[in-house]
Amino acid sequence: MVPVHNEEKDLRPCVRRLHEHLTRTFPYAFRITIADNASTDGTPQVAAGLAAELPEVTGFRLEQKGRGRALRTVWSASEAPVLAYMDVDLSTDLNALLPLVAPLISGHSDLAIGSRLARASRVVRGPKREFISRAYNLILRGSLRARFSDAQCGFKAIRRDVAQVLLPLVEDTGWFFDTELLVLAERAGLRIHEVPVDWVDDPDSTVHLVRTAADDLKGVWRVGRALATGSLPLDRLTRPFGDDPRDRDIQDVPRGLARQLVGFCVVGGLSTLFYLLLYSGFRQFAGPQTANALALLVSAVANTAANRRLTFGVRGRGGAVRHQAQGLVVFAIGLALTSGSLAALNAAGGSPAHSTELAVLIAANLAATVLRFLLFRAWVFPDRGAELGAASTAAPHAPAAPAGTPAVPYRPVPHQPYTSYRTTQIRAGEAADPGWRDATVRLQPVHPHDTDPGDLR
Numbered sequence: 001m002v003p004v005h006n007e008e009k010d011l012r013p014c015v016r017r018l019h020e021h022l023t024r025t026f027p028y029a030f031r032i033t034i035a036d037n038a039s040t041d042g043t044p045q046v047a048a049g050l051a052a053e054l055p056e057v058t059g060f061r062l063e064q065k066g067r068g069r070a071l072r073t074v075w076s077a078s079e080a081p082v083l084a085y086m087d088v089d090l091s092t093d094l095n096a097l098l099p100l101v102a103p104l105i106s107g108h109s110d111l112a113i114g115s116r117l118a119r120a121s122r123v124v125r126g127p128k129r130e131f132i133s134r135a136y137n138l139i140l141r142g143s144l145r146a147r148f149s150d151a152q153c154g155f156k157a158i159r160r161d162v163a164q165v166l167l168p169l170v171e172d173t174g175w176f177f178d179t180e181l182l183v184l185a186e187r188a189g190l191r192i193h194e195v196p197v198d199w200v201d202d203p204d205s206t207v208h209l210v211r212t213a214a215d216d217l218k219g220v221w222r223v224g225r226a227l228a229t230g231s232l233p234l235d236r237l238t239r240p241f242g243d244d245p246r247d248r249d250i251q252d253v254p255r256g257l258a259r260q261l262v263g264f265c266v267v268g269g270l271s272t273l274f275y276l277l278l279y280s281g282f283r284q285f286a287g288p289q290t291a292n293a294l295a296l297l298v299s300a301v302a303n304t305a306a307n308r309r310l311t312f313g314v315r316g317r318g319g320a321v322r323h324q325a326q327g328l329v330v331f332a333i334g335l336a337l338t339s340g341s342l343a344a345l346n347a348a349g350g351s352p353a354h355s356t357e358l359a360v361l362i363a364a365n366l367a368a369t370v371l372r373f374l375l376f377r378a379w380v381f382p383d384r385g386a387e388l389g390a391a392s393t394a395a396p397h398a399p400a401a402p403a404g405t406p407a408v409p410y411r412p413v414p415h416q417p418y419t420s421y422r423t424t425q426i427r428a429g430e431a432a433d434p435g436w437r438d439a440t441v442r443l444q445p446v447h448p449h450d451t452d453p454g455d456l457r
Contacts, residue, residue, distance in 0.1 A: 001085040003035045003070040008042040014090050015050050015057065021094045022056075028105070031080065034059040035070035068177025072170070075163050081105070083163055087154035093198035100195050101157050109193035110162045111185050113148060114155030118196035125201030136216060143224055144183050148192050151179040155197060162190060169232060175212050176219035183223055187234050228309070230317070260377065263311035267303060268369045275299040275365065276358065288342055288357060293335060300331035303372075304380075312381035326380045333375075334368035 002018070004011055015032060022030050034047040036059060047059035062070055075083045082104045086092060092114050103109035116123045117137060123130075133152065140146040156178065158166075162185070170180045185192060226232050278295035286294070304327030308314045314323070341364040345352050352360075 001033045001035055001071065001074050001083070002088050003037060003067050003085065004039065004043055004047075004088045005037040005065055006039045006041045006043060007088050008039075008046050010088060011043060011046045012050060014088050016054075017090065018086075018094065019054055019056060021097075025095075026098065028101075030056060032057045033074050033078075035074050036061045037065045037067070037070050038063055066173040066177075067175060068170070069173040071177060072167050072173070075158070075160075076167060078160065081160050082157060083160055084157035085154070087202075089202040091199050091202050092153070092155040096155065096195050096197045100155065100193075103193040104157055104159050108191070110159055110190035111182070112157045112193040112195060113150065113182065114153045114197040114199075115148075115150040115194045116153050116197060116199045117149045118194060120196035122196075122198045123201075124199070129201060132213065136213070139217075139220060140179065140183070143220055144227070146183055147186060148182055149194060151182055153197065153199070155195075171222070172219055174215055176216050179216065180219060180223055183227075184232065184234065187227065187232075230314075260311050261373075264307060264373050264376070267306045267311060268373075271299050271303040271306070272362070272365055272369075274302065276361075279358075279361070283354070288346075289339060292338055292342060292361070296331060296335055296338065300327060300334070303327070304330075307376055308381065312376070314381060323380055327376075330372050330375050330380070333371060334365070337368045337371075338364040340364075 002015065011034070015034065019032060022032070032054075034050065034057065036044055036047055044059075044061055047061075050057045051059045060070075060074055062073060071085060082101050084097070084101055086097075096114055100112045100114060104112055115121055117134065133150070137146070137149065137151060140151055152175070158181075166181060166184055166188070169184055170177060172180050182192065227234075275295050278298055279291050282291035282294050301324065304324055308320070308323055338361055341360050342357065345357065345360050349356070
């Protein structure tokens with residue numbers, strides 16, 4: 001797919017170059033779809049001419065702008081097993097196209113992206129765009145914990161079955177669409193393949209950098225808030241597309257223990273520092289027992305909330321009050337340990353120094369931390385990862401599921417055989433022409449249990 005807006009000058013040579021490259025080097029059937037985003041110049045006429053001239057080219061007309069809107073519309077209507085898009089200027093070297101889609105065709109990966117920031121990439125662009133690109137991806141890593149290296153490179157591909165599940169969750173219709181799709185896919189546990197690309201900046205690009213950057217930051221805030229509050233149903237989408245070794249029950253290997261230990265240690269270390277700061281502050285106007293109780297209470301509430309979300313992966317507000325109540329019970333046990341330590345210190349030393357109090361409290365808190373983790377794992381948040389893993393693996397391709405059971409919680413867009421390659425006008429927000437169908441190769445199932453007749457992999 002090639003999304004365009006007012007590209008009458010570059011559209012014809014770029015599409016012909018792309019068509020020639022695919023015809024000469026691409027080993028699979030293909031279709032090039034020109035998605036016209038409300039162009040006001042001669043772009044629709046050029047697209048119609050290309051569709052009439054080249055049998056593998058078709059065109060869509062949308063009445064509103066937005067790259068994300070165009071991607072959602074065309075991808076939702078396509079029956080191709082692998083969907084890809086690239087910018088019309090072909091800034092990315094086309095030799096990267098086959099490496100981009102190959103992991104998706106084989107079933108190894110769920111999405112694939114071209115990266116201009118990978119070590120092996122060769123990029124020619126000015127310092128301004130280089131700085132903006134790297135700064136934006138640093139923001140994504142810091143705020144949304146993104147692990148992919150380049151969110152905005154206009155060179156991406158996705159499997160159709162994955163797109164049918166993720167597209168209903170993506171709200172943005174503009175440039176942030178790519179980032180939102182990748183963040184949700186990553187949080188759902190899907191595999192994203194990255195391809196280092198050769199990329200030459202288009203000096204005539206019409207992208208408005210300031211407005212696009214502002215919209216992207218708004219999108220980062222919206223997605224971050226949705227992930228923090230648990231309003232996105234990612235628990236139901238975790239690894240829904242086949243067997244994952246992390247979902248297997250292995251004897252003597254507790255599920256998720258290593259990840260939970262790391263998360264709990266990080267949260268515990270930060271909570272300890274927070275507690276010590278609170279204790280030092282409360283100690284200015286209260287005795288050691290009162291200061292300890294107040295500091296431990298406040299830090300315990302924060303600790304339970306952080307572990308609930310970050311360590312044990314519980315999203316949303318359901319059960320939050322019960323979890324906090326159970327956390328207060330754990331707090332009472334920790335209070336008994338630390339208060340007992342202070343009482344023993346005062347009984348032994350009379351009037352110990354403040355530094356001695358802190359040393360004793362650190363030791364007591366370490367013991368309370370170990371006990372807190374065991375209670376959190378066995379009582380407050382028991383087997384959360386096992387429940388999610390069972391739910392995610394039972395839904396997609398379970399052999400015992402009755403006929404007609406949907407593989408994912410969203411219905412695929414219905415399709416009818418395509419009868420004409422003429423450019424079709426549609427309204428923005430609607431599904432693309434249901435009479436259109438891709439002439440693409442049918443692939444064999446990747447996994448032995450992928451027997452759904454509607455799955456084209």
